[in-house]
Amino acid sequence: MGNRYIDHVAVPQKPRVTDLLLTPKSPRVWSPLHVEANTANAPAAILDRITWTVRLDGVPTSSSVSIRHNKLKIARIPDDWFGKQVEVSAGFPGQTPVFQSFSLDQCEVAEYVALVRNVEAAYPAWSAERVLGALRRHAGVGSAAFQDVLFGTTSPLPEELKPAGTLTKADIARIIELSAHGDAGGGTATDNSETPVALGHVLIGMAAGMHRKPTSSAHLWKAPLPIKVDSLFFVTIAGDLGQSVVARMGKMDKLPTGDAPPPRVGAGSEASDPELIGDIDGVVLGSRVTTSPGSLTSVSKVLHDYYCAQANTRGGVTANQRFRNFATLRSSTMDVDVLEFANAYYRSTHKAKTAIVGLLAPVSLALDAVSRKDVWETVAAFDAWFKTRKKKEEDQEREADAADKADVAAGWP
Numbered sequence: 001m002g003n004r005y006i007d008h009v010a011v012p013q014k015p016r017v018t019d020l021l022l023t024p025k026s027p028r029v030w031s032p033l034h035v036e037a038n039t040a041n042a043p044a045a046i047l048d049r050i051t052w053t054v055r056l057d058g059v060p061t062s063s064s065v066s067i068r069h070n071k072l073k074i075a076r077i078p079d080d081w082f083g084k085q086v087e088v089s090a091g092f093p094g095q096t097p098v099f100q101s102f103s104l105d106q107c108e109v110a111e112y113v114a115l116v117r118n119v120e121a122a123y124p125a126w127s128a129e130r131v132l133g134a135l136r137r138h139a140g141v142g143s144a145a146f147q148d149v150l151f152g153t154t155s156p157l158p159e160e161l162k163p164a165g166t167l168t169k170a171d172i173a174r175i176i177e178l179s180a181h182g183d184a185g186g187g188t189a190t191d192n193s194e195t196p197v198a199l200g201h202v203l204i205g206m207a208a209g210m211h212r213k214p215t216s217s218a219h220l221w222k223a224p225l226p227i228k229v230d231s232l233f234f235v236t237i238a239g240d241l242g243q244s245v246v247a248r249m250g251k252m253d254k255l256p257t258g259d260a261p262p263p264r265v266g267a268g269s270e271a272s273d274p275e276l277i278g279d280i281d282g283v284v285l286g287s288r289v290t291t292s293p294g295s296l297t298s299v300s301k302v303l304h305d306y307y308c309a310q311a312n313t314r315g316g317v318t319a320n321q322r323f324r325n326f327a328t329l330r331s332s333t334m335d336v337d338v339l340e341f342a343n344a345y346y347r348s349t350h351k352a353k354t355a356i357v358g359l360l361a362p363v364s365l366a367l368d369a370v371s372r373k374d375v376w377e378t379v380a381a382f383d384a385w386f387k388t389r390k391k392k393e394e395d396q397e398r399e400a401d402a403a404d405k406a407d408v409a410a411g412w413p
Contacts, residue, residue: 015042017050017070017090020100027086028105029077030192030308034412035100037070037090044069046092053097055087066413073413076310079114082106108189109307112178112199115171116300122167128296132207133158135299138172139200140181141235146204149231150211179203188274191307191319193396198278201236202303205282208232210296212286227344232286233337236279240271241382242341245374246349264381271382280326281306281319287329288317312400320397323390335379342370 016039023034037050047069054065054072066073072088082104091097106114120131136142137158144154161172180187181200188196212232229238247270251262265271289295289302296302309318317325331337346369 013041033074035072056084068413109191122165139179141204196274198274201278205286209286236282238337243270245342264378311396
């Protein structure tokens, strides 16, 4: 029997999506998301046949979604996607689609904004300023001293939040945890750029912006003589730098010979990075957003619009440009504000050293309790810190611009 030969004819394989690649692997609200469909047997000319679907808790949506061939991009994941199961699928016609299902993370500031929205929903009759006052109270910046700077009186204090509607005790506890100021807990929250922010400082800056004035106060820190300051800077930047001056004086008195002095700003000082960032954000929002009583329509919206930003977001007042914006707002009297705060704070914490009986008291209180040289050097240390952070901000913006150009070159929508 002769040999038989069987020819094997290759059968063309159908194009298919093999898997979906998410970048980043753990997406979060306010941030971009890239989803790329890896394919097999699919020439570039037919990639536009891929069908994409995005579902939130099983419901299809096209909100914020841009598609080009085998690439899907969401420039900024919306807030209302948080808490929902997100499912992305892609496939060629006639193919069973490939799925990726995931939930979203959120930065701590985004979490705080969501909690503030919950407060506003629980107290619909409250004005925005009333909501802000309650948040300040729970952040530790609604005390008699802060009220005195804002309103010239130590009372009434802001109201306390209580569970109502969907606002729970756990929600209120988390609000305190994320925003507590100083002795109230020192809480900070990371923003969209992973920068820690002392939110209590932001809140008091917003409040001071609505009531900004040169303040004459006979009550602040129990100082018996009036002091005139810019209230916005006094409760933010000047306050922390002034505390740093006084705290450093006390530490220097006890410092062993040869030991390095504590820093004036940054880690280990009374003007830490999160506090100064919160101060800067408070000044920017107080100066640009809430410039008069009644101008604040929603606390959550102001915070959202400011912090929901990428490194190269342009236009408006946003956290990615905090240093650029602050550079145009820096008070020409900030040195004086720091000196006044340091003097008043020193007298309130060193009463035995500053008390002079009878007629000499007014004379002693008219003199500086702290060294002006210490104040100027602390302000100079802040300026150096600020210059470094502003350069980093500019570098991040350039990097984000370069990443956007790379996206375009790679065919992303």
